[in-house]
Amino acid sequence: MSQRERSEEDSLGTRALPAEARYGIHTARALENFPLAGHAVHPALARAFGEVKLACAQTNRSLGEWSGDEAKADAIEQACRELSEGELAGEIVVDALQGGAGTSTNMNVNEVLANRALEILGLSHGEYARVSPLDDINLHQSTNDTYPTALRLAAIRLLHELEKQVVALQESFQRAERRFAHVVKVGRTEYQDAVLTTLGREMSAYAEAVNRDRWRIYKCEERLRVVNLGGTAIGTGLGAPREFIFRAVEQLRGLTGIGFARAENLVEATQNTDVFAEVSGILRAHAVSLIKICTDLRLLSSGPDAGFGEIRLPARQAGSSIMPGKVNPVIPEAATQAAMLAMGNDSVIAAACAAGSLELNAFLPLIADCLLENLDLLARADDLLARFCVDRIEADEERCRAHVENSTAAATALVHALGYERAGEAARLAREQGKTLRLVVTENGWMTAAEFDEAISPEAVCRLGSPGRKDAPAGKV
Numbered sequence: 001m002s003q004r005e006r007s008e009e010d011s012l013g014t015r016a017l018p019a020e021a022r023y024g025i026h027t028a029r030a031l032e033n034f035p036l037a038g039h040a041v042h043p044a045l046a047r048a049f050g051e052v053k054l055a056c057a058q059t060n061r062s063l064g065e066w067s068g069d070e071a072k073a074d075a076i077e078q079a080c081r082e083l084s085e086g087e088l089a090g091e092i093v094v095d096a097l098q099g100g101a102g103t104s105t106n107m108n109v110n111e112v113l114a115n116r117a118l119e120i121l122g123l124s125h126g127e128y129a130r131v132s133p134l135d136d137i138n139l140h141q142s143t144n145d146t147y148p149t150a151l152r153l154a155a156i157r158l159l160h161e162l163e164k165q166v167v168a169l170q171e172s173f174q175r176a177e178r179r180f181a182h183v184v185k186v187g188r189t190e191y192q193d194a195v196l197t198t199l200g201r202e203m204s205a206y207a208e209a210v211n212r213d214r215w216r217i218y219k220c221e222e223r224l225r226v227v228n229l230g231g232t233a234i235g236t237g238l239g240a241p242r243e244f245i246f247r248a249v250e251q252l253r254g255l256t257g258i259g260f261a262r263a264e265n266l267v268e269a270t271q272n273t274d275v276f277a278e279v280s281g282i283l284r285a286h287a288v289s290l291i292k293i294c295t296d297l298r299l300l301s302s303g304p305d306a307g308f309g310e311i312r313l314p315a316r317q318a319g320s321s322i323m324p325g326k327v328n329p330v331i332p333e334a335a336t337q338a339a340m341l342a343m344g345n346d347s348v349i350a351a352a353c354a355a356g357s358l359e360l361n362a363f364l365p366l367i368a369d370c371l372l373e374n375l376d377l378l379a380r381a382d383d384l385l386a387r388f389c390v391d392r393i394e395a396d397e398e399r400c401r402a403h404v405e406n407s408t409a410a411a412t413a414l415v416h417a418l419g420y421e422r423a424g425e426a427a428r429l430a431r432e433q434g435k436t437l438r439l440v441v442t443e444n445g446w447m448t449a450a451e452f453d454e455a456i457s458p459e460a461v462c463r464l465g466s467p468g469r470k471d472a473p474a475g476k477v
Helices: 025-033 042-064 069-084 103-120 133-137 141-179 199-226 243-254 266-272 274-300 332-353 364-387 397-406 420-433 437-443 451-455 459-461
Strands: 005-010 013-018 184-189 192-198
Touching: 005 025, 013 025, 013 437, 025 103, 025 184, 025 243, 042 069, 042 266, 042 364, 069 103, 069 133, 103 133, 103 141, 141 199, 141 243, 141 274, 141 364, 184 199, 192 459, 199 274, 243 266, 243 364, 243 451, 274 332, 274 364, 397 437, 420 437, 437 451
Parallel strands: none
Antiparallel strands: 005 013, 184 192
C-alpha cells in the first residue's frame, strides 16, 4: 500500500482508501453501490446532521461518556459544529438515492466527524481506536432516528427560507395592486369577456392566493417538530440509556432554537413518514398557485400586438433566433416549470411514504431528496418571479381602455342604469354598427358621456354589489 493510501476494515473485508479522505470504508462502498441520482445528499441535510450529532455528543458527554478525556469530547463537538456550519458539508459525498434507509448518509457523517476529530487531536485518519465512527460519533444512535430527525431539521430551515420568499412575492403583488388600482379592464371567465374589473384587483387576488400559501407553509413547522430521536433502531430505544432518550431532544431544541418534541410513541414515529407527505402536499398547493398566476401573466401580456397585451412583462432576453424583436415571458415560464417539477416530486414523495413497511420506511433518502429539492425550487421560483417579473410589470392603459370601450363586457356595468334589455340592445348595436358601446349609448340618448364614464370608473367596477336602478320600484331593485 502506498503512502497515499490507508486501509480500513468492515464485516465484508478490507478496502484501500485515499489517505487524505475524511470518509471511510462504509462511504467508499456506498459510492460504488449507488451511482443513481448523480448528486450528493442535500447540503442542508448534511448541516442538519451536524446539529443532530452535536446534540447527541453533548448529551453523551453530560452523561459521563468520555469522562477524563475532555480533549476527545472537545474534538468531537468541534467537528460536529464545523459540519453544522457548512464547513464539512462537501465531505458528505454519498449519492442522494441509496438503499438502507439512509445508513450510507449516516455512516458518511460518522466517518467524516471521526476523522475530523482525529485531525483536531493531531492524529491520522483511520485511527478509530482513539475516535470511532460507531462507538463514539454514533453512540446511542441509529440511522433510523438520526436521519429522519436531521431531515425534519433541514426541512424546517428551508421552510423558513421559502416563507421569506413567499412573503416577498406577496408584497410584490400588493405593490402591483396599488400601482394598477386605477386601471379599468375587462374581466374574463372561460376565456370570454365577462364584466369589468381593475388590473389592481387582479393583482390583489394573486397577492391573497400567495398569502394563503404563506400561512399554510408557516404551519408546516408544527408538523415537523415531533421527532423520534432516542428511539434508535425501531423506536424502542434499544442500546440507549433512558437518560439519553429523555435529554437528547431537549439538547437539540436548545441548540437549534426550534421547538422540537420527542414523539410520545417512538415506534410509531419511526414506522411512519406521512408527515412528509402532508408537508409536501402543502408545497404542492403553492406550486398550483404559482402555475395559475404565471399562466395569467402570460395571457395578459400575450401578443403584444395580436393578443391581450394589457400588461408588459419586463424583457429579460431575446425571444427567438429567427423572429426579430420577439420577446418571450421567460420568467413566468421558468417559474411554471419549477412548480411543475415540484408537483411531480410530490407524487414521488407520496409513493415513497406509502411504500414503508413494518417498523421502518426504507425510502427516506428519496423522500428527503424530493422534499428538500421542492423547498429550494419553490423558494427560487418565488424569488425570480417577484424580482424579475412582478416588480417590473407595466400596464398598457390605452389597450385596457380600448378593450373596455369595445367590449360587450362593459354592458354589464350599465345594467343598473339601463336595465338588462336595453344594455343588451346597446351591446348588439355596438357589434352590428362597429361602434364603441360608449358611442351607442350617448348617440341614442340613453346615457350622457359623464354617466357612462362614471359607470365604468375604477370606483364603480370595484364597488361591492351594484346600486339599484333609479326607476326601479321599492323592493324590486
